[in-house]
Amino acid sequence: MVLTLVTFILVAALGWASLCMLMSAFSGWGRLAKRFADTGDLAENWIGAQSASFPFAYYPGILTIGVSQRGLQLRVAKPFQMTHAPLLIPWEHVSPRGAVKGSFGVTRYEIQLGNDI
Numbered sequence: 001m002v003l004t005l006v007t008f009i010l011v012a013a014l015g016w017a018s019l020c021m022l023m024s025a026f027s028g029w030g031r032l033a034k035r036f037a038d039t040g041d042l043a044e045n046w047i048g049a050q051s052a053s054f055p056f057a058y059y060p061g062i063l064t065i066g067v068s069q070r071g072l073q074l075r076v077a078k079p080f081q082m083t084h085a086p087l088l089i090p091w092e093h094v095s096p097r098g099a100v101k102g103s104f105g106v107t108r109y110e111i112q113l114g115n116d117i
């Protein structure tokens with residue numbers, strides 16, 4: 001019985017780590033982190049429980065977004081941080097695409113990262 005519980009915990013932890021690594025790799029987060037790793041809390045205002053779409057991954061309500069003079073800061077919720085380093089994307093690489101009204105009166109703001117990223 002104890003061996004079964006230990007095996008379950010090990011398999012669950014390995015599965016979670018694998019899922020996080022796949023999300024980071026397929027979304028491009030890992031590639032962004034190599035170039036735009038965040039080293040500190042620059043933002044004065046943080047907005048939690050935000051969502052974002054990347055090319056092959058969706059982050060539903062697990063992002064915290066900060067805005068500073070240097071750029072846009074992105075962080076994922078604690079359970080995902082093992083493979084998702086915080087990002088600081090300088091403003092010169094961020095282009096607004098506009099706001100879209102969604103369901104239930106929710107407004108979605110769209111941005112585009114520069115083509116050289």
